Amino acid sequence: MKLYVEMADVPPADIEQPLYVRDLCGRTLAEIPSTGAWTLDRLIAxxxxxxxxxxxxxxxxxxxxxxxxxxxxxxx
Known part of the structure; x- marks a missing residue:
């Protein structure tokens, strides 16, 4: 999976939201809770x-x- 966003572009309301991985039909495959503001390194990991x-x-x-x-x- 490739990320196509700069962290500075993420709206403040979403920066601490869970990370969702959804299939191409929109069904949630994985929900990963946040432990604070996401960083690029944490997202990639x-x-x-x-x-x-x-x-x-x-x-x-x-x-x-x-x-x-x-x-x-x-x-x-």
């Missing part, structure tokens, strides 16, 4: 976890969101 990669692979692609804000995906 969580998206690289084996369980997340397995979900994305099984779904054939996915998008990542902080709250409702799209931050990246596999199809871009």
């Amino acid at each position: 969580r998206l690289d976890e084996p369980r997340v990669r397995e979900c994305v692979s099984a779904a054939g692609g996915a998008d990542a969101y902080l709250g409702a804000f799209w931050i990246g995906g596999t199809e871009v």
Whole structure:
């Protein structure tokens, strides 16, 4: 999964929201709670976890969101 956003572009209301990984139809594959404001390094680490990669692979692609804000995906 590739991230296509600068952290400064994430709305303040979403920066501490859970990280959602959704399939290409919008169904939630993984919900990862926040432990404070997300950093790029923390996002990359969580998206690289084996369980997340397995979900994305099984779904054939996915998008990542902080709250409702799209931050990246596999199809871009």
